[in-house]
Amino acid sequence: MGMLDKARDSAQSLRNKWAYRDTGSTVGTPAGKSGRSWVPNIEGVWLRRSAIILAILLIVYYPLGAWWTHKVDDNLNFEIQTEVLPGQSRAVAITADLIDREVNQNNWVANNPFFLPASILDNMPNFQKGVIAALARFSFELTDQLGRTRGSSEADSDLQSAAGLLQYPGDVWVWDPTVSLAPTATSEAQYRQAMRKLRTYNSRLAAGDATFQKRADNLLATLDRIALDIGSTSAVLDRHVLERSGFALDSQADDVFYFTKGQVYGYALILRELRRDFDALIVERELGDAWDELTLSMEQTVDLNPWVIIDGAPDSQFVPSHLSAQGFYLLRARTQLREITNILLK
Structure with missing residues (x-):
């Protein structure tokens, strides 16, 4: 194969790579990797964790608080x-x-x-x-x-x-x-x-x-x-x-x-x-x-x-x-x- 054929094949290969590139990529982002920011993902994690913590607090707050308060004071020996x-x-x-x-x-x-x-x-x-x-x-x-x-x-x-x-x-x-x-x-x-x-x-x-x-x-x-x-x-x-x-x-x-x-x-x-x-x-x-x-x-x-x-x-x-x-x-x-x-x- 001559030098001209090799140059033609290289140009075709570059055209193919450009045609099927990852459109989500940005400058400095490896091919196949998303260019979206990591901040929304962290926010979702914190929201889920906060919801779980709130649910646990409610589960503990109401039963324990009610148990602590509850008192049917029927002491018949209660005096003045x-x-x-x-x-x-x-x-x-x-x-x-x-x-x-x-x-x-x-x-x-x-x-x-x-x-x-x-x-x-x-x-x-x-x-x-x-x-x-x-x-x-x-x-x-x-x-x-x-x-x-x-x-x-x-x-x-x-x-x-x-x-x-x-x-x-x-x-x-x-x-x-x-x-x-x-x-x-x-x-x-x-x-x-x-x-x-x-x-x-x-x-x-x-x-x-x-x-x-x-x-x-x-x-x-x-x-x-x-x-x-x-x-x-x-x-x-x-x-x-x-x-x-x-x-x-x-x-x-x-x-x-x-x-x-x-x-x-x-x-x-x-x-x-x-x-x-x-x-x-x-x-x-x-x-x-x-x-x-x-x-x-x-x-x-x-x-x-x-x-x-x-x-x-x-x-x-x-x-x-x-x-x-x-x-x-x-x-x-x-x-x-x-x-x-x-x-x-x-």
Whole structure:
């Protein structure tokens, strides 16, 4: 082959290489290698890693935070935390201390927004709302019965304020855009104010500037209202059992169970202290044994503490009905309350 042929072949080879070159190549980039920047690839890696880290944090944050916060405080030995002075009411003192414990010490969780881990809790907030429901009912009886001389006399201003404040819903946070764009009073702020009003009233009792009537008719009316409230709760239990029992996994059964548990717990402590407030009357009417039986039934209701609330049929052989068991003790306590009020009528 001559020199001319070799030169022609070399030129053809160069033309072929140019025709099939890597169009993504740039000056200084080897053939077959992409000329794209490495920065977007690094950004993608960091985005993926950040998403994984965020998911892990959420998985740890909510369960661990909820576990740390969770506390169904059903201690029946909880005692009054402050000194009760002569003339003061022990029932009023325990009411204020229960508010303080649930709102300030255990932290009120029923209104926690979604970004706090306790927002996923279910049993604790229902228990707390049940406790407050009992205290709210009793505060009405303080206003209407125990804290005034007669029905026609003026209601005590501190008791009236406390009763109104305890009616505030338990799930109100500082801001709810579905209601208003403006900030609002939180549930715990209202309950703290109610606690202060109750303690102010008790201080005035010690100073002789307020009234706490220890007559039989006042106690009878108060116990009657508590019995009615317990009866209303038993009706809720009964309706739930009739309409929804038979499904072992019932997402609403634990809500009803723990609300009832909290309500009965609140009443159990109030009734314990009312017995001490009305000790002379209870001895005079020989109510000690009946009150002991009432206390036992209330405590048995509170002591029900299954790991998982199961709403089986009442006649099920293998699947329990925890609401039916709770309702049994609740109705027993209501019957014993009626027995006490019948004795007071005589």
